[in-house]
Amino acid sequence: MTDAGRSIGLVNDEDYQKFLGRHSLLKEALQYAATVSFQDAGVPADLFTDHDNSGTKLLSLLRRPQYDVVELAERVVGLQRFPRFILQRLEIEIKYEGYIAREVRAIKDEEQLERIKIPADFSFESISGLRREIVEKLNHFRPATLGQSSRISGMTPAAVQLLHMHLRNRDLLANPKTASETAPKTVPRNKISATKIGGQKASQTVGSSPVDS
Numbered sequence: 001m002t003d004a005g006r007s008i009g010l011v012n013d014e015d016y017q018k019f020l021g022r023h024s025l026l027k028e029a030l031q032y033a034a035t036v037s038f039q040d041a042g043v044p045a046d047l048f049t050d051h052d053n054s055g056t057k058l059l060s061l062l063r064r065p066q067y068d069v070v071e072l073a074e075r076v077v078g079l080q081r082f083p084r085f086i087l088q089r090l091e092i093e094i095k096y097e098g099y100i101a102r103e104v105r106a107i108k109d110e111e112q113l114e115r116i117k118i119p120a121d122f123s124f125e126s127i128s129g130l131r132r133e134i135v136e137k138l139n140h141f142r143p144a145t146l147g148q149s150s151r152i153s154g155m156t157p158a159a160v161q162l163l164h165m166h167l168r169n170r171d172l173l174a175n176p177k178t179a180s181e182t183a184p185k186t187v188p189r190n191k192i193s194a195t196k197i198g199g200q201k202a203s204q205t206v207g208s209s210p211v212d213s
Contacts, residue, residue, distance in 0.1 A: 022085075022086070022089075025082065025083075025086050026086055026089050026090065026093070028082075029082050029086050029087070029090045030090065030093060030094075032058070032078070032082075033057070033058045033059040033062055033090065033094065034057060034058075034059045035057065036057065036058050036078060037054060037055045037056060037057060037058070038052060038053070038054055038055070038056045038057075038058065038061070039054035039055070040078065041058045041076055041077070041078030041079070042076055042077035042078050043058065043061060043076050043078075044075055044076070047061060047072075047075070047076075058076070058078065058079075059094065061076075062090070062091070062094050062095075063094055063095060065095070068091070069087045069088070069090055069091035069094075070084055070087045070088060070091070073087055110147060113145065113146045113147035113150055113160075114145050114146075114147035114148075115145070116145060116146035116147070116164060116167060117144065117145055117146075118143055118144060118145060118146065118148075118149065118163075118167060119170075120142070120144075122167070122170075124138040124139055124163075125139075126166070127162060127163060127166050129162055130159055130162060130163075131159075133154060134152075134154060134155060134159050137152050137153070137154060137155070138152070138163075146160065146163065146164055146167070149163060
């Protein structure tokens with residue numbers, strides 16, 4: 001976000017330099033945790049488990065949920081080189097790296113779905129295997145992209161996949177070379193947006209649909 005703000009003039013030179021400094025320091029802390037051993041970091045013996053030895057990387061200690069990284073710095077000499085705000089960010093990056101990675105992938109998947117267009121004249125009735133209520137909702141909202149269709153209430157990942165297959169087959173018939181080179185072979189399935197359309201909020205547009213609880 002800071003880079004984006006910088007590009008349109010919302011972040012001044014001084015603030016941007018501070019941002020770059022923090023980013024560089026966090027990168028250094030992550031590298032340190034991943035490469036430095038217990039012995040070199042000065043990890044006290046009472047923090048060792050049965051699976052640890054002097055060569056165990058510091059990162060394995062920081063990942064343990066029972067420890068707060070800022071509090072560990074009071075006992076682990078190697079961590080004391082970093083300021084408190086970097087240690088706090090380091091803990092987030094390490095302990096939530098799996099979640100963060102999944103969210104990044106999900107965003108990319110959503111972007112991919114939005115790039116797959118649904119022609120205005122597409123016949124949803126032509127897709128065998130879709131439940132009648134799903135066909136009715138698709139006809140009602142007439143989503144312009146596969147991403148919009150995935151946000152319709154009751155639209156399952158399997159239904160989105162089926163719709164994508166038919167769209168891709170249609171493109172292959174219309175333009176075999178272009179479709180085969182640009183269309184993804186499968187729709188991302190690890191994350192379908194939780195935002196839904198339908199029910200009491202059915203009067204809203206597909207692109208700005210509310211979240212159903």
